[in-house]
Amino acid sequence: MDQSDWASEHLQVIRTLMERSAVYRRALAPIMLVAGALGIAGSILACFAKLETNREFSLFWLSVGVLAVIAALLLVRRQALKEAEPFWSPPTRRVGRAVLPAFLVGLCAAALYIISPKSLPESAWIVAIVWVLCYGLGLHAAGFFAQRGIKLLGWIFVISGVVLFFALEGWSRLQSSQAAHYVMGIFFGLIQLSYGIYLYFTEKRRSA
């Protein structure tokens, strides 16, 4: 092996190890698939259920969110056990810390709506869009420590959330609880599921 091969191999090893230490590498496809499926199931259920107050709306979607987080953590744990790695590894810790502020704001918005006396049609769509924005910001922050287009997905949520804010504000017919459920279903269901499907095939191809 000449010095050039040797040096480039060394640099490659260093790069791989630095990524292993800094970048979240566990498969995201199962997490996105489960979260997307839960989002779709949630929005279908919400359209049939009679959620008439802010409290019911927030509690319902908060429950779906908690379920999705629990499912994601279980999947991460399973992957960690399979690879004999610690569950709360440094990259997992970084991703967790990165998403925390945005998710905390989303949680506070939910708490505010749980105690808010306003009726649903007037304001449910606002909290739905706030959640879309918070989730997008969280994904974008996590994207600094993860691969595979998480940052781009974050941008999609943020830009769409901002556009929706203006669209819904200007179009009063869309300010309904039904619209809020659609927003939740599209963003936390369809978009996540589509991203999960994309990851499922591309992650498989990469590891093959």
Add this chain to the structure above:
Amino acid sequence: MNPEPFLQLDRVIHEKGRLAIMSLLAASPELSFTEIRSTLQMTDGNLTAHMRTLQEAGYVSVTKAFKAGRPHTTYSLTRQGQQAFAHYIDLLEKILKQTRKK
């Protein structure tokens, strides 16, 4: 070819195990003993010996604490360690450039 960059390579970092440790620590503010051991799949004795060498060179600092009643050792790169690692990478890149020019 100018052999100088190759001769300048830091022998403390250049060893395979220590280079791996330095690479992990360069990308993370701090890592525990178990995290490094499980990532690199080293034995306790091997990792301890490498850490001692890196500490003696002033490249790594160690923090010992107790977590839930159990000893918890974490390592991080010192400023000197960061500089030495950056210099090592620079030299590798120089070697690559030199050989590509030929």
